[in-house]
Amino acid sequence: MSLLNVLDISGSGMTASSVRLSAISSNLANAESGATTPEEAYKAKQPVFKTIYDKSRFGETGGGVEVSDIQESTKEPRSVYQPSNPLANEDGMVFYPSINPIEQMADMISASRTYSNQVETFKTTKQLISQTLNMGQ
Amino acid sequence: MMISIDKAFGIHEKALPLFAKRMEVLANNISNQDTPNYKAQDIDFEAVLKRANQGQQFKKVKVLSTAGTHIQPDKASSDYDIKYVTAATPSLDGNTVDPHQAKTAYAENSMRYQISLNFLNGKIRGLMSAIRGE
Numbered sequence: 094m095s096l097l098n099v100l101d102i103s104g105s106g107m108t109a110s111s112v113r114l115s116a117i118s119s120n121l122a123n124a125e126s127g128a129t130t131p132e133e134a135y136k137a138k139q140p141v142f143k144t145i146y147d148k149s150r151f152g153e154t155g156g157g158v159e160v161s162d163i164q165e166s167t168k169e170p171r172s173v174y175q176p177s178n179p180l181a182n183e184d185g186m187v188f189y190p191s192i193n194p195i196e197q198m199a200d201m202i203s204a205s206r207t208y209s210n211q212v213e214t215f216k217t218t219k220q221l222i223s224q225t226l227n228m229g230q
Numbered sequence: 231m232m233i234s235i236d237k238a239f240g241i242h243e244k245a246l247p248l249f250a251k252r253m254e255v256l257a258n259n260i261s262n263q264d265t266p267n268y269k270a271q272d273i274d275f276e277a278v279l280k281r282a283n284q285g286q287q288f289k290k291v292k293v294l295s296t297a298g299t300h301i302q303p304d305k306a307s308s309d310y311d312i313k314y315v316t317a318a319t320p321s322l323d324g325n326t327v328d329p330h331q332a333k334t335a336y337a338e339n340s341m342r343y344q345i346s347l348n349f350l351n352g353k354i355r356g357l358m359s360a361i362r363g364e
Contacts, residue, residue, distance in 0.1 A: 095250035106261030229354035
């Protein structure tokens with residue numbers, strides 16, 4: 094039944110959006126995590142979305158979305174002169190990830206909007222399924 | 231007088247699975263509104279209805295296979311046309327889903343599904359009272 098597939102499709106969208114939301118919250122939480130070397134500094138994470146194609150179930154149309162990869166930012170970390178910081182290296186520098194909180198917040202709004210769209214889709218479909226089951230009663 | 235039960239339901243019986251499939255396509259658009267390079271799809275409902283009214287079936291094309299490894303076209307693609315939606319404002323990442331358009335299309339389609347369901351319910355109720363003779 095196609096309508097049950099719709100539940101799976103919006104479910105996959107919710108999973109993908111929640112992965113995106115958790116990546117964003119991790120980025121925001123670690124925006125001020127210092128490190129002694131540039132390599133050790135936290136790298137901003139970003140999930141990559143991909144459409145699911147399952148010909149046996151959905152035919153030629155897509156069947157939802159999945160996270161195919163989580164990419165780490167290649168931006169150079171910020172170096173800050175903080176000699177009193179216990180994490181400072183011999184030159185007194187501490188390395189912080191270059192995360193733009195405004196960018197992350199905008200991304201978060203987009204992700205949460207997508208999530209609530211999925212929830213609405215799920216609700217509507219659930220209603221339609223129960224109405225279909227009650228047909229003729 | 232003969233009552234033909236399979237004819238009583240009319241077009242709604244066939245419309246319901248089509249609406250359900252369209253729900254799938256539109257839900258997929260909503261799910262993929264943030265997927266780079268995703269192209270929004272839709273079922274050309276009017277084309278299907280036109281064909282149904284003219285009593286035509288989607289002709290399944292028999293493809294000549296001259297070798298054992300040739301593949302016949304899929305039967306899943308024979309009932310409706312899946313087309314790509316032209317985006318009013320295509321985004322830089324190549325995604326053509328307009329979230330508002332996708333949501334309204336979904337709402338409209340679920341309305342249509344409900345309408346067909348209501349019609350079927352009415353027909354079933356009518357048949358039931360005819361059978362019971364109340």
